[in-house]
Amino acid sequence: MVSLRDSTQSTDRPRRFGVKNKKLTQAVHRHKATSKEGVQERLFTLAFSGLVYPQIWEDPVVDIDALQLKDGERIIAIASGGCNVMSYLTAADVNVTAIDLNPAHIALNKLKRAAAKHLPNYAAFHRFFAEADASENVRAYYTYLQKYLDEDTRKYWESRDRMGRRRVGYFGKNFYKHGLLGSFIAASHALARMHGANPRKLLKAKSLEEQRAIFDRELAPLFNKRHIRWIMSKPSSLFGLGIPPSQFEELKGDKSHMAEVLYERLERLACDFDLRDNYFAWQAFGRRYATGANGPLPPYLQRENYETVKARADNVEVVHESFTEHLRESPDQSYDAYVLLDAQDWMTDEQLTDNWTQIARTCRPGGRVIFRTAGEPSILPGRIPDEILGRFDYDEEICKEFTRRDRSSIYGGFHRYTMRR
Secondary structure, eight states: OOOOOOGGGOOSOOOOHHHHHHHHHHHHOOSOTTSHHHHHHHHHHHHHTSOOOSSOOSOHHHHHHHHTOOTTOEEEEEOTTSHHHHHHTTTSSOEEEEEESOHHHHHHHHHHHHHHHHSSSHHHHHIIIIIOOOHHHHHHIIIIIGGGSOHHHHHHHHSBOTTSOBGGGGGGSOGGGOHHHHHHHHHHHHHHHHTTOOGGGGGGOSSHHHHHHHIIIIIGGGGGOHHHHHHHTSGGGGGGGTOOHHHHHHHHTTOSSHHHHHHHHHHHHHHSSOGGGOHHHHHHHHSSOOOSTTSOOOGGGSGGGHHHHHHHGGGEEEEESOHHHHHHTSOTTOEEEEEOTTGGGGOOHHHHHHHHHHHHHHEEEEEEEEEEESSSSOSOTTTSOHHHHTTEEEOHHHHHHHHHHOTTOOOSEEEEEEEOO
8 A cells, every 4th residue: 555645745736726716617607607597506616716615525434334344455545624524544454546637725724634643632633623613713723734734725714705804713713604505505594594494493303204394484485485485586695505506407417496496405404313323413403513522523523433434544635627528637547536526527428438437447347436416316328428438337216315314405316327347
């Protein structure tokens, strides 16, 4: 197994800020700038250019079960907020290439890696990312982490955002209230309170029955209000979830109104999983992780996994590049697992074919590819050539089971393709 060296020795590829906007534009822009659709796409690109996900919204426990990771395997994963990338280290002694077009996510992943390695103990690590709401975190950054970060990462965390706040200060004032997703959740809470509802009340439930009762009383009626339904009908209303305009119709599927889809997804999040085991619900309804020693957390933040994550943190390489471009530069049969999140929902047929051509070339026999989709069915059949897709096995029933178990409840489908041996 090849282990990466300390980040201070510049083993990571440079962030190339000039490339970021071009690559994101290529991924999102499909219409002329003067068209209605083109305006929406460019607004999304602007919104997506900063920190989007302080926490990733794919369930790493489902990922780990689907990937069936083994010691020594190599994974390439879209990084996003980094929770899954770090959590994969708890499952096996694997090497992970964490890749993203967003430089804010690159900086966050590098910070998490450095924190796992260099914070003095679990209490400091837990305070930094699980609580993320203490002035001690800012001091810990300068005392323990700053010297182990590359220049670009330090510049990101130590510079100021549009409000004049140093970004490292987010960890002193609830990091999870920041970023595009944090702002989206805050706006949703404010809209609910304007109508006399309070999403936080759901966190007081002691059983699934109480969760259902509170949801029906506090949140369900909002979806029948005309002006809220009007807001939900606009693609821009979902930018805060990281959903581009091209994905809006995929998410809507065969429903007559987007409100129906959002109602079903929120209902599932609120009612189908016990709050004692669902940190996604705590983030959605409480805007933070649960307080207390026994609150649910991502695997990488759980006490029992701390020493493992610390020992394996060097196994993570963080790369600022497009997924397909990186695979194009990789040798044949060089990866065992691929994590695409929902990125393929953004892609044209040509981009999908290009991506899967490189996956098929770089995938070892028995390799697994997982991704999520806004709609329920897999988006691949009929969109990439059969000679490529035919090299992979797909079990529809087990994918439906993975979808059912995904506690984040945002996505319509979870999908796994396995390279035939």
